[in-house]
Amino acid sequence: MQNNTFSTLFVGQNLIKLSEVDSTNNFLKGLVSNSEPLPEGTVIMADNQFAGRGQQQNSWVAEPGKNLTFSLYFKPTFLNIQQQFLFNMAISNGLAEALTTILGAGVKIKWPNDIYYNDQKLVGILIENLISGHTYKSSIVGIGINVNQQKFDPALKNRATSIWQILQKDVSLMGLLSEICNHIEADYLRLKADRYIYLQKAYLEKLYRFGALHNYRHNGEIFEGRIVNVKENGAIVLEIGETEKDFLFKEVEFII
Incomplete structure (x- = not known):
């Protein structure tokens, strides 16, 4: 020590x-x-x-x-x-x-x-x-x-x-x-x-991009969404149009 x-x-x-x-x-x-x-x-x-x-x-x-x-x-x-x-x-x-x-x-x-x-x-x-x-x-x-x-x-x-x-x-x-x-x-x-x-x-x-509309990629497709929550299991919740979708780590990519 x-x-x-x-x-x-x-x-x-x-x-x-x-x-x-x-x-x-x-x-x-x-x-x-x-x-x-x-x-x-x-x-x-x-x-x-x-x-x-x-x-x-x-x-x-x-x-x-x-x-x-x-x-x-x-x-x-x-x-x-x-x-x-x-x-x-x-x-x-x-x-x-x-x-x-x-x-x-x-x-x-x-x-x-x-x-x-x-x-x-x-x-x-x-x-x-x-x-x-x-x-x-x-x-x-x-x-x-x-x-x-x-x-x-x-x-x-x-x-x-x-x-x-x-x-x-x-x-x-x-x-x-x-x-x-x-x-x-x-x-x-x-x-x-x-x-x-x-x-x-x-x-x-403190979350980067929280609540703001940005581009993301999932399965090769780019879409617009906004981060609205992160769950206790670590899943990020994106609001896409009128729906909310959960993504686990590496399932969604930030387009910067």
Whole structure:
């Protein structure tokens, strides 16, 4: 355990810093698999993550030493497995709230859990849950944030941004991590206290494109719709004309 100055109760109190690792999620999973219990709220932070992963095995590439790549360990055993997306909401809310404190109203949650600034991706989140039978055992949350990176691959032009590009100045990585741990812990404790309505309302208030008419793609067809809800199971609800239709993750694509 590494001591630090975080003002949290438990998130980030056990902070392990690595110079380089394939994936902080993989490293944390290795620790969890050991017989010695790992404190809830453990954070693994790496200066360079050379095989970072996003949703559906997408890669996450970050310039070493310029960005935040880290993973957090939680044990949300108080939730049933049908409520997994509430945990997702708590993590997304906490992260969006922390970034809003320095970036303002442009910070949004893109369903299911990426963080955007206006129409550009700022943060990627990968949540990996361990389920045993009908029991929610643990969750590893991998987060990659574009912080002080000034330039991106031309292929990502207009698709990705960083805090530096928004503010035109460097931000303390440890200071930002401390702020994030504070906000994520606060929303996780709200989840633990059954404050589901608060979390769902906060998530929808920050949701990218919520209530506005935009184009989406389903089964190769583009249509107009507006997001009107996200259900407890994670399904997004789109109002299409006079009807509402549910879509699960990867069933619908945002046209940006």
